[in-house]
Amino acid sequence: MARIVLDTLRHAYGPAPASDGDWALKRLDLEWEDGGAYALLGPSGCGKTTLLSIISGLLKPTEGRVLFDGTDVTALPPDRRHIAQVFQFPVVYDTMSVYDNLAFPLRNRGVAERDVDARVREIAGMIDLTHMLERRAAGLTADGKQKISLGRGLVRSDVNAIMFDEPLTVIDPHLKWQLRSKLKELHQRVHTTMIYVTHDQTEALTFADKVVVMNQGEVVQIGTPVELFERPQHTFVGHFIGSPGMNVLPCEVSGGKALIGGIAVADCQTAEATGPVRLEVGVRPEFVSFVEGGEEGGLPARTVKVSDAGRFSIVETQAFGHVVKLLVPEGTRIPSEGVLRFDPERTAVYRDGWIVN
Numbered sequence: 001m002a003r004i005v006l007d008t009l010r011h012a013y014g015p016a017p018a019s020d021g022d023w024a025l026k027r028l029d030l031e032w033e034d035g036g037a038y039a040l041l042g043p044s045g046c047g048k049t050t051l052l053s054i055i056s057g058l059l060k061p062t063e064g065r066v067l068f069d070g071t072d073v074t075a076l077p078p079d080r081r082h083i084a085q086v087f088q089f090p091v092v093y094d095t096m097s098v099y100d101n102l103a104f105p106l107r108n109r110g111v112a113e114r115d116v117d118a119r120v121r122e123i124a125g126m127i128d129l130t131h132m133l134e135r136r137a138a139g140l141t142a143d144g145k146q147k148i149s150l151g152r153g154l155v156r157s158d159v160n161a162i163m164f165d166e167p168l169t170v171i172d173p174h175l176k177w178q179l180r181s182k183l184k185e186l187h188q189r190v191h192t193t194m195i196y197v198t199h200d201q202t203e204a205l206t207f208a209d210k211v212v213v214m215n216q217g218e219v220v221q222i223g224t225p226v227e228l229f230e231r232p233q234h235t236f237v238g239h240f241i242g243s244p245g246m247n248v249l250p251c252e253v254s255g256g257k258a259l260i261g262g263i264a265v266a267d268c269q270t271a272e273a274t275g276p277v278r279l280e281v282g283v284r285p286e287f288v289s290f291v292e293g294g295e296e297g298g299l300p301a302r303t304v305k306v307s308d309a310g311r312f313s314i315v316e317t318q319a320f321g322h323v324v325k326l327l328v329p330e331g332t333r334i335p336s337e338g339v340l341r342f343d344p345e346r347t348a349v350y351r352d353g354w355i356v357n
């Protein structure tokens, strides 16, 4: 196992990158603690696979260094980095038995057959494959095969990290949650550094202790699921995480207040605009209330749509031409007109996308 540090990393696929858009990864400084459970979360094309390939050694970064426990491994090939990878599509040898598939990485490294046997049986027990060790892998379902891939990642005790690249893509929806919770349980048992790449927030938030959120080649926030929910550092995180995502509304800042349509909606001491900047207020639907009457202030709004979301309703309102969503418990009376109030503890002002207070 190792602490992995990415030091001032940048990567461009083309020669002579000139503009920001030429970089698949913009400047990146990141530290993955030894034994941590991480998710790398972001939309398609944000640079997740590029970053994984740089850590595993399949790709050499244009700039910067990769360090494992303080040792520079930037120039080392994949086989010298001891990274196990589990891909979207299971990599199994169909003609071999489940047992031989699991044993393969160990036999390949010359591990004694007695130790191979002990380890294969231990891992098979963890991933519920004990009863099918003698079966040929060819006959297994997609989730069975993905379990083998997983087992092959776990079977080696000399790996620095295990990386999962969208490992549940081909798994039936009703089995996904089983494998997802299995992975979490496995991490708690083996304590190997795990990096789970996905564009699915549910997968990221249920697996990881820390989530690294990426957008357009840069990391926009690293945090626990709770931190990402309660205090998004960037409007992108607010949008991308949560269902529905955070409300992001253009505002002005004056006299220490953020104003929408001239009405104060949040405190803001530090973001008076002194140039061509974009100022926005961000508040999650969970922290918006909507009441009839407006003696005590608030943003005048009217209800335009109500959708049922299980125990909650999503209420879509319109205020000064902006859509503002809020969540209310099922059965709550929803006014057709009223005022919106934002919880001051959970409302933030963003300047050019980044949080300012």
Ligand code: ATP
Binding pocket: 013, 014, 024, 042, 043, 044, 045, 046, 047, 048, 049, 050, 051, 199
């Ligand atoms: P996905 O979830 O779709 O796999 P991703 O987040 O993994 O996306 P990357 O595959 O790392 O993103 O791509 C990051 C950027 O680099 C994208 O703009 C992509 O078009 C570009 N890119 C990726 N691989 C190559 C390549 N081999 N040659 C040129 N450009 C590439």
